[in-house]
Amino acid sequence: MLMLRLVGQVARLGVRNHLLEDATKRMTDCCVQGKLYTTYKCSPAVSSHTKAVLTLNSFEKGGDGGPPSECDKKHHSDDTSVVALSTGWYNKGSRCLNNITISARGRSMVAMVVDECDSTMGCDEEHDYQPPCPNNIVDASKAVWEALGVPLADWGELDIIWSDA
Template structure:
């Protein structure tokens, strides 16, 4: 009985660890399947992404398999906010420094996988990422501490 309980505990621990962490070349990365609830505004970490071919985002956009220019107002959202493509081609309003910009969701910033060619060899995204094109950053006057986003 004790041997079975121990074996079950080891298997349970392995399942929990494999679901919560991604190990790549000895490095552990936290993975997320959920993001914080969306409110108005939702606090996030705004990051810069290059959406054109050869950019740092890996492949083409998840929503339509297309690349975008840095001049397009587009974003990628963390896995939880991307929500199985439910926000594809929908607009969100991004706020920072007293300014607002409306951008279209075209991609997922994968919070469950990373460090491979499909993900531009970048680690998994955190669960609160809005990965934005340069066109989104410029009118916001970023960097700034007062930023967030909401569904448009």
């Protein structure tokens, strides 16, 4: 899921990277028939320094985020700092439209929670045939990655710290 999202985002930006192309040939993001995937109903406890993995997502119409965001039933520009949280952190929408602070690589930024990265289900049309999301994901727009100063070549997965703002 993460590699395919990264490849899609990089392709949309018009960047060609042979390492990504090679990785894409080796990996697919679609669920494999008959394979069992781990699902989660909870996430690690939230603190002032919650460890997570930042992933890349497009919240735009036609982007890899799929249907409109759960919180406001809207699509969002990739130039807006928005995120989806794993199911446990999303907490039945309790963080909807609230800001979180994300820190990595010596920088911090604020992003708004607009969606859930579903950790309980996947491999169906509603989830674009992608596996369930791990329980420690902050799935972020391009704007978040840029605000953290992450070079484009390093986009995909990044260890971060986050907290409620």
